[in-house]
Structures are given as structure tokens and as C-alpha cells.
Amino acid sequence: MSTGNVKLSAENLQAAYGDVQVLWDVSLTVERGEMVCIVGSNGAGKSTFLRCASGLLGTKGGRLLVDGQDMAGASPEAFLRRKVAHVPEGRRLFRAMSVRDNLLMGAYLRDDAAEVRQDLEKVYEIFPILAERRDQYGGTLSGGEQQMCAIGRGIMSRPELLMIDELSLGLAPRAVELLITALQTIRRSGTAILLIEQDVMTALELTERAYVMDRGRVVKAGASAAMADDPAIRDAYMGQL
Amino acid sequence: MKPWLWLVVFVAACALVPVFGNNYALRLATIMCLYAGLALSWNFIGGMAGYPSFAAAAFFGLGAYVSAVLQSKGLPIGVTWAAAGLGATVFAALIGMAILHLKGHYFAIASLAVVEVLREVVNTAEDLTGGGMGMNIPLPGMPVDVQARLFFFAMLTMTVLLLAVTIVVSRSKLGFGLRCISQNEDAADILGIDTTFYKVAAFCLSAFGVAVIGAIYASWVQYIEPPDVFDILYSVKPLVMVLLGGLGTIFGPVIGAVIYLALEELVWRNFLTVHAAVLGGLIVALVLFLPNGIGAVIRDRTKRAAVRS
Numbered sequence: 001m002s003t004g005n006v007k008l009s010a011e012n013l014q015a016a017y018g019d020v021q022v023l024w025d026v027s028l029t030v031e032r033g034e035m036v037c038i039v040g041s042n043g044a045g046k047s048t049f050l051r052c053a054s055g056l057l058g059t060k061g062g063r064l065l066v067d068g069q070d071m072a073g074a075s076p077e078a079f080l081r082r083k084v085a086h087v088p089e090g091r092r093l094f095r096a097m098s099v100r101d102n103l104l105m106g107a108y109l110r111d112d113a114a115e116v117r118q119d120l121e122k123v124y125e126i127f128p129i130l131a132e133r134r135d136q137y138g139g140t141l142s143g144g145e146q147q148m149c150a151i152g153r154g155i156m157s158r159p160e161l162l163m164i165d166e167l168s169l170g171l172a173p174r175a176v177e178l179l180i181t182a183l184q185t186i187r188r189s190g191t192a193i194l195l196i197e198q199d200v201m202t203a204l205e206l207t208e209r210a211y212v213m214d215r216g217r218v219v220k221a222g223a224s225a226a227m228a229d230d231p232a233i234r235d236a237y238m239g240q241l
Numbered sequence: 242m243k244p245w246l247w248l249v250v251f252v253a254a255c256a257l258v259p260v261f262g263n264n265y266a267l268r269l270a271t272i273m274c275l276y277a278g279l280a281l282s283w284n285f286i287g288g289m290a291g292y293p294s295f296a297a298a299a300f301f302g303l304g305a306y307v308s309a310v311l312q313s314k315g316l317p318i319g320v321t322w323a324a325a326g327l328g329a330t331v332f333a334a335l336i337g338m339a340i341l342h343l344k345g346h347y348f349a350i351a352s353l354a355v356v357e358v359l360r361e362v363v364n365t366a367e368d369l370t371g372g373g374m375g376m377n378i379p380l381p382g383m384p385v386d387v388q389a390r391l392f393f394f395a396m397l398t399m400t401v402l403l404l405a406v407t408i409v410v411s412r413s414k415l416g417f418g419l420r421c422i423s424q425n426e427d428a429a430d431i432l433g434i435d436t437t438f439y440k441v442a443a444f445c446l447s448a449f450g451v452a453v454i455g456a457i458y459a460s461w462v463q464y465i466e467p468p469d470v471f472d473i474l475y476s477v478k479p480l481v482m483v484l485l486g487g488l489g490t491i492f493g494p495v496i497g498a499v500i501y502l503a504l505e506e507l508v509w510r511n512f513l514t515v516h517a518a519v520l521g522g523l524i525v526a527l528v529l530f531l532p533n534g535i536g537a538v539i540r541d542r543t544k545r546a547a548v549r550s
Contacts, residue, residue: 092428
């Protein structure tokens with residue numbers, strides 16, 4: 001594995017909220033164009049890791065590299081300029097802004113207006129329902145549509161790595177299917193995806209590699225397919241079959 | 242282009258007052274511009290950024306005292322007004338960096354504390370400010386009616402300037418950024434908006450406007466004392482006006498100021514002893530029945546009429 005191929009890499013990362021340490025020695029990599037998931041129970045530190053990897057939370061130790069560059073103390077803006085985009089848990093749309101404006105806000109740091117318009121059309125192609133709802137307020141969308149809009153907003157920054165926190169939480173199965181199809185489309189365009197997903201079976205089916213986190217540490221890492229067959233994982237996260 | 246057209250109409254209407262109106266009308270028009278200026282200033286931080294600031298009275302008093310102290314040292318009146326604005330801007334930047342990471346009620350309380358602290362500082366600094374005795378500001382030495390006109394046009398100029406800045410900001414990247422912050426600050430962060438800088442910028446704009454208006458006010462009334470210019474009502478009134486007119490809108494604050502002044506003139510003097518209760522009742526009614534201001538009600542009506550026809 002050459003370093004030139006690695007988009008995001010954490011080495012023994014430590015993170016804390018105030019005095020409470022949440023991440024312990026987390027090491028994780030995502031290569032360009034790769035689809036990786038982090039699974040684990042509530043409070044395992046998955047979302048905290050994403051907050052670190054998008055600059056929302058400062059790290060307390062270890063290293064966090066994007067394209068081989070140390071990102072210690074970098075702002076969310078710096079991460080976005082290095083083409084790492086974050087779709088946060090709970091969607092977090094601008095409720096009193098139209099769907100179109102929400103999507104355009106994703107391109108806030110870009111100044112290539114013509115290409116932004118093209119990318120907007122691409123988002124509408126991936127999520128046709130958003131084109132229909134383009135003038136509606138973000139707050140009036142259904143849960144699944146909001147998630148589509150949040151992911152669309154994420155790709156409007158033209159990321160090389162898209163990190164999605166809790167893709168399917170609280171959504172109808174039909175909406176989740178649409179989202180998964182969309183992720184595969186986004187993936188085919190060459191964007192790497194780091195997915196946090198509480199539905200372990202779906203996550204392992206969708207991705208090539210997986211990390212299992214527990215109480216702030218990575219306890220297992222490997223190929224998703226192998227992990228899906230691992231009896232220990234099946235016991236812990238999928239129940240007896 | 243439409244907002245600029247309305248701005249010209251507003252200026253023309255106001256400029257006619259000294260030509261046709263009597264002294265009472267001129268005084269009322271001056272207060273209207275003062276109120277509109279305060280409301281427009283508060284709108285940057287409270288309306289656009291969604292941070293419920295109660296610091297307006299602090300900036301008002303600070304502006305009044307900076308200008309008064311400099312005037313007593315013999316500086317020209319216009320220079321002291323500019324110095325008041327710049328001083329308050331720097332002060333707001335420092336305070337803003339300290340308290341703008343707080344949200345909601347916590348920010349409101351912290352901004353309220355700024356008023357109390359400044360008032361105590363001014364009370365204590367007797368050598369400079371005369372403390373509780375207040376300050377007499379030397380007269381510019383001109384006829385009373387000319388003075389009245391001068392201060393009216395000064396207030397009007399400041400209001401027009403703030404209105405122009407509002408129009409520019411609301412269409413700029415700063416305006417979009419502030420609206421994003423008010424709707425969802427986490428999302429704004431994630432999209433690469435420098436939220437700290439934007440919030441401080443909004444706070445500074447707000448401080449600048451309020452402080453210059455405070456400075457003009459001090460020159461106008463020619464006597465200031467801490468309880469007068471650090472009166473918490475200077476924090477509450479702009480908030481009520483902006484809520485009345487419409488949060489984060491361009492002309493809402495001006496419309497709100499006009500309605501508020503009308504209420505004050507018509508109702509207040511009939512309820513002199515309970516005017517604070519009336520103000521409280523008004524705030525409650527606003528929150529319950531007009532959460533988006535009068536502007537939104539008018540917009541909804543016209544929309545519904547359009548749908549029906």
C-alpha cells in the first residue's frame with residue numbers, strides 16, 4: 001500500500017470531550033475510491049472519529065493525515081479544502097432554506113460557478129426527488145429526502161472522501177434502498193466513502209473493508225466479507241441466525 | 242434593485258419632515274431614526290446570525306461616553322462620533338471572541354452582563370466620566386432649531402448607512418453565512434463557513450451602528466449619565482422592534498421601529514405607570530401570535546390571495 005493512495009489515515013488517534021477521553025489509539029485508513037465502514041454499538045466513538053476527521057473536534061494525540069499531510073489543529077474549512085466532506089448525523093439541513101440553496105451551500109468554498117451548476121444537475125440526476133422538491137424548504141422534506149439532500153450537499157463540495165454518519169438511522173427501508181443505490185453511483189464516480197451505519201449487515205454488504213469499534217478503540221479490522229462470516233461478529237451485532 | 246428603491250423612498254419621506262413638520266414632528270422623526278438605527282444594528286447579530294444579544298445598551302452607553310469624553314477634550318463633534326463607532330467595534334471584537342461561543346440563553350445572559358460591567362466601570366471612573374453625576378456636553382454654539390435639524394440629519398444619515406449596509410450584507414457571502422449559522426451552526430461549520438469570524442463580524446457591525454447612534458444621542462441631549470445611556474431598555478427595544486418587523490429581513494427592523502414608536506407615543510403616555518408591563522405584554526403577544534413578524538403576515542396574506550385568484 002503506497003502512501004500516495006491513502007486519502008485519510010489516523011495513527012493512534014486520541015480525542016476527548018473536555019477531560020473525558022473518548023478515542024484511544026484509533027488507527028484507521030481509507031484509500032482513494034474505497035468504501036469503508038465503521039460499525040459498533042452506541043457510544044463506541046464512531047461519530048467522534050468523524051468529528052475529528054472533519055475538523056469539528058480537535059485531537060489530543062496521535063496523528064491524523066489527509067493526503068499524507070498532518071491535519072493537527074486544522075479547521076473544518078481546511079479539511080473541506082482537502083476534499084474531505086462530512087454528512088453529519090441527524091442530517092442538519094438549513095430548515096428555512098430551499099432544497100436548491102441547501103445543496104448550493106455545499107459548494108460554499110468553491111468559486112467555479114459554472115461547474116457548481118453542473119454538479120447541481122448531477123445531484124438531481126442521482127436524487128430525482130430533490131429536483132422535484134428544489135423550491136421546497138429543507139425542513140418540509142421527509143426523513144429519507146432530508147438524508148438525500150444532506151448527502152447531495154456533501155457531494156456539492158466535490159469531495160474525494162465522503163464521510164456519512166448514520167446513513168439509515170430512522171429511515172424507511174425503501175428510502176434506505178434508494179440511498180444505497182445512490183452511494184454506489186457516487187462511489188463509481190471515484191469518490192471514497194467512509195460510512196457509519198448501525199445496520200451492520202447492510203454496512204458489511206456494501207463495503208470492502210470494515211472497522212469494529214468498541215468503547216473508543218478499534219477492536220477489529222479487516223475485509224467486510226470475512227467479517228460478515230465471523231461468528232464473533234455475528235453473535236455481537238446480528239443476533240443468532 | 243427593489244430594496245434600493247425603497248431606501249430612496251424612505252430617505253425622501255424623512256427628509257421632508259424638517260420642511261413641513263413642526264418641532265414635535267422633527268423630534269419624533271429623530272427618535273424614529275434613532276430607533277430604526279438601533280433595530281437595524283441589532284438585526285445583524287440578533288436577526289441574521291440568530292444570537293439573542295442584550296449588549297446593545299453597552300454599545301450605546303460606550304458610544305455616548307467615548308464621544309462625550311472626547312468632546313469635552315475639545316475634539317470636533319464628527320471626529321468623536323467616528324471614534325465612538327471604531328472604539329465600540331474593537332471592544333465588540335474582543336468581547337465577541339470571549340462570549341460568542343456561548344449559545345441561546347447563555348449568550349443572552351453573558352451579553353447582558355457586559356452592560357452591567359460597563360455601567361459600573363463608567364460609574365467608578367469619576368475623573369474621566371464624572372461618575373454618577375453624569376456629564377454635561379458643551380454646546381456647539383448654534384441656534385436651537387439649527388441644532389435640531391443637524392441632529393435629525395445625523396440620525397437619518399446613520400440609519401440610511403445602516404440600511405445600505407444591511408442590503409449589501411444580506412446579499413453577500415457574509416449574509417448567507419450568517420443565515421446558515423442561525424439555522425444550523427454545526428452544518429455551517431461542516432460546510433467550511435468560518436463561523437467564529439462571521440459571528441464576530443456581525444457583532445462588530447451591530448456594535449458600530451449602536452455606538453455611533455449613542456454618540457449622536459449624547460450630543461443631541463447634551464447631558465448623559467450612566468443609568469440613562471446604559472439603560473437596559475436600549476437592549477430590549479431593538480429586539481422587540483425587529484421581532485415586530487421580521488427577524489433577519491431588510492426593512493423589517495425599520496417597519497418595526499415605526500410601529501413601536503407609534504405604540505410608544507399613543508399607548509405609553511396613557512399608561513405611564515405601567516408601561517413596563519405593557520412592554521412585557523407586547524413581547525409575549527409577539528412571540529405567541531407573530532413569531533415571524535408583521536412582514537411575514539403580510540407576505541402570507543398576499544400569497545394566499547394569489548393562490549385563491
